[in-house]
Amino acid sequence: MPTDEMLAVQTLNGEMTAFEELLNRYKKSVFSIVYRMIGNYHEAEDISQEVFVTVYHKLYQFDNSKKFGPWIHRIAVNTCISAMRKNNKVVLINFDEGYIPHFDPDTKLYRTDPQLVMENQDLKAEIEAALLELPESYRTVIVLRYQLDLNNQEIADILGISRENVEVKAHRARKALRKTILKHWDERGQKDELPAL
Amino acid sequence: MNCQLCNQHMYSYFDGEISDQIKQEIDRHIAQCSSCRFQYDLTRQENLILLDSSDIPALSLDFNQRVLKAVAEGPSPLEDLLAVTKPEPVRRFRLPLYTTAAVAVVLLALCIYVPGIMHDRQERIASKSDQTVTQPKIIAKIPAGNMTAGTLGAAGSVNELKDEHLEIMNDKSTSKITLSLPATHNKEAYGNSSSNNDLDGGTIQWAGQDVGRCDRKFASLAAPTSPNWSLQNIPAQYQLLNMTKPNEHQAEYNYQTPDGNENLTVKIIAVPVQNSEVIVGAVGMSNSEPPQGLFAVSPKAAASVSREIQVGNEKIKLILSGNNLTTEELTNIASNIEINKNP
Numbered sequence: 230m231p232t233d234e235m236l237a238v239q240t241l242n243g244e245m246t247a248f249e250e251l252l253n254r255y256k257k258s259v260f261s262i263v264y265r266m267i268g269n270y271h272e273a274e275d276i277s278q279e280v281f282v283t284v285y286h287k288l289y290q291f292d293n294s295k296k297f298g299p300w301i302h303r304i305a306v307n308t309c310i311s312a313m314r315k316n317n318k319v320v321l322i323n324f325d326e327g328y329i330p331h332f333d334p335d336t337k338l339y340r341t342d343p344q345l346v347m348e349n350q351d352l353k354a355e356i357e358a359a360l361l362e363l364p365e366s367y368r369t370v371i372v373l374r375y376q377l378d379l380n381n382q383e384i385a386d387i388l389g390i391s392r393e394n395v396e397v398k399a400h401r402a403r404k405a406l407r408k409t410i411l412k413h414w415d416e417r418g419q420k421d422e423l424p425a426l
Numbered sequence: 427m428n429c430q431l432c433n434q435h436m437y438s439y440f441d442g443e444i445s446d447q448i449k450q451e452i453d454r455h456i457a458q459c460s461s462c463r464f465q466y467d468l469t470r471q472e473n474l475i476l477l478d479s480s481d482i483p484a485l486s487l488d489f490n491q492r493v494l495k496a497v498a499e500g501p502s503p504l505e506d507l508l509a510v511t512k513p514e515p516v517r518r519f520r521l522p523l524y525t526t527a528a529v530a531v532v533l534l535a536l537c538i539y540v541p542g543i544m545h546d547r548q549e550r551i552a553s554k555s556d557q558t559v560t561q562p563k564i565i566a567k568i569p570a571g572n573m574t575a576g577t578l579g580a581a582g583s584v585n586e587l588k589d590e591h592l593e594i595m596n597d598k599s600t601s602k603i604t605l606s607l608p609a610t611h612n613k614e615a616y617g618n619s620s621s622n623n624d625l626d627g628g629t630i631q632w633a634g635q636d637v638g639r640c641d642r643k644f645a646s647l648a649a650p651t652s653p654n655w656s657l658q659n660i661p662a663q664y665q666l667l668n669m670t671k672p673n674e675h676q677a678e679y680n681y682q683t684p685d686g687n688e689n690l691t692v693k694i695i696a697v698p699v700q701n702s703e704v705i706v707g708a709v710g711m712s713n714s715e716p717p718q719g720l721f722a723v724s725p726k727a728a729a730s731v732s733r734e735i736q737v738g739n740e741k742i743k744l745i746l747s748g749n750n751l752t753t754e755e756l757t758n759i760a761s762n763i764e765i766n767k768n769p
Contacts, residue, residue, distance in 0.1 A: 245494065252490055261482050270483055277485070281493045286500060353475045375476035403437050406472070 233297035241288055252281055255298070258377055259305045265372040266309040268361045276312050280305045299386040302377070306369050306387060313365060359409035367402035374399055427451040432462045439466075440473050655694055655742070658764040664690050690748040690759070696740045731756040737767050 231239070231247070233254065239247035259280050264273040284301055291300055360368055373384045381395040388395065427448075432455050438444045439452055456463045486492075521529070657679060660666075664681035667689075671677045675697065681690040730747040742765055746756045 245497075248497070249490065249494065252493055256485060256489060260485055261479055264482050274485060274489065278489070278493050278496060282496045282500070285497045352471060353478075353481065356472060356475050371476065375473070376479055378477065400437055403469075403472075407468070410468075410472075 234293050237288055237291055237297055238293060240285070248285060251284075251297070251301075255301050256281070258298075259301065261376050262302060262305045262372055263309055265357075265360065265376050266306070266365075266368060267312065268357070272312070276308055277305075279312075280308045283308060296386070299383060302373070303387045303389070306373070310365050310369075355410055355413060356406070359406050359413065362409055363402065363405055366398060367405055370395060370399045370402045371406065427455040429455075429459060429462050432456065432459070433465055436465055436469050440469055655696075655737075656766045657692060657694075658766065659762040660690070660692075661759060664688070688748060688750045690746065690751065692763070693745040693747075694765070695743045695745070696737075697743075699736065699739050699741050729753055729756060731760050733760040733763070735765055737765060740767070 231250075233251060236247040236251050240251065256277065260273060260277045263276045263280070264270065267273045267276060280301070283304055287304070291297065360371060363371070369388065370384060373379050373387060374381075379387070381392045381399070384395045384399075385392040390398075432452055435444055435448055435452060439449060444452075452466075456466045655677060660681060663683050665684065667680040667682045669677060669679050675695060677694045679692045679694075681692070682688065729749075729751055730745060731753060732743055732745045735742045735744065744760055744763060744765065746760045746763075748756065751759075
């Protein structure tokens with residue numbers, strides 16, 4: 230079975246079957262990233278298509294000595310960010326910027342009885358909504374970390390930042406996500422309880 | 427383990443990035459602290475939801491076809507590579523605007539105040555010639571058409587000097603001067619003869635004088651000559667101020683009255699007799715009429731008189747000029763001058 234890198238070389242040599250194989254291998258992960266980042270199915274599909282077209286035309290830039298996966302995922306992330314900026318859907322924070330959102334451990338938000346308040350699907354919708362409100366760098370890290378189940382080093386390779394930076398950013402992103410969720414609950418006056426999963 | 431530390435390590439707890447010891451401490455703490463237990467449960471559920479991709483819808487069935495179609499409509503990756511590797515236009519180095527403006531001002535000032543920088547080539551060469559030879563320039567006005575100037579020696583603002591060709595600046599050349607030099611030195615001079623114009627670049631000067639590239643060629647016409655002469659019968663009121671010798675064929679004596687009101691300049695140009703025809707014909711000796719219909723030779727300086735004397739096998743031309751001296755006075759002085767060549 231040819232590796233991704235071999236398929237990339239074959240694609241450069243004009244073998245469309247090789248490119249189609251790459252398409253089949255990565256379309257799900259690319260669409261997952263895009264869908265989580267964008268939150269709209271049709272828009273996510275169009276952007277995913279744009280990602281693969283970009284990959285095809287920029288294939289000569291791919292360093293064959295490196296892994297193909299991080300490269301295509303990075304293109305997916307960058308394409309998403311470009312699309313969000315076009316639609317003004319993004320809060321701009323540089324990946325390397327030391328942005329520290331103020332996470333206030335409001336004692337009012339410390340719930341004492343996390344039992345049977347919401348259905349699981351409600352919490353899922355809540356998290357997805359909160360995710361879309363996060364700055365792009367936080368959203369990207371969370372999507373790559375949990376949606377693609379990548380480790381910090383792999384995320385660092387995709388984003389072009391250090392592993393330590395990814396660790397810090399992932400932690401801050403989770404805190405920001407939590408704060409957003411609890412803020413929504415508080416705005417709706419919901420009880421401070423969690424559903425059982 | 428307190429609540430702050432527990433919350434601080436909560437995400438690392440689920441990501442498996444903490445030691446077993448800390449993990450056990452957290453487990454013990456959340457068993458006792460309801461607030462931290464809430465955080466624990468919420469984090470666990472968040473992780474489960476974030477890791478869950480089951481809600482992500484499937485792509486359209488025709489997604490592959492759409493991508494392949496879009497790809498096929500564009501250039502191939504190799505074409506993209508070639509397009510990228512095309513040489514980029516050279517980026518011109520651009521100076522800041524204020525620097526460019528300053529340079530422009532300096533250049534403009536140079537053009538205005540530095541003499542000769544904006545003049546045509548003839549004047550530049552003539553100016554260069556004047557630095558070494560202060561003899562008045564002779565301007566030749568040439569009518570249109572071919573002509574033969576007879577035994578002429580023409581030096582001047584010369585464009586190009588080839589073995590058998592002497593070409594005078596002739597951007598608008600419509601006429602030609604054929605210079606019948608001695609057998610081995612026949613030259614042709616092409617000059618601009620636009621009507622009513624002085625010969626552009628055709629300032630004919632004494633052979634042997636500095637006229638740019640031409641002087642060396644014509645200097646070769648003259649045989650080696652002693653540079654030392656002595657002038658006699660200069661009016662007593664004139665005292666020799668200085669004497670310069672631009673080269674071995676020329677000398678210039680500057681005289682001045684004691685009160686400094688009158689200056690007299692005597693220039694000496696010596697050529698061998700066998701070459702003197704060429705030299706003399708080029709400028710027209712004193713009082714000689716220019717060949718009618720060919721060109722008119724007129725001294726540019728107002729008060730200047732020349733005289734020809736033969737000393738030994740050399741023909742010496744004396745050119746006298748001075749301020750506050752009329753032509754008659756200069757002629758009188760010139761006629762009385764005797765010149766001797768020192769051994």
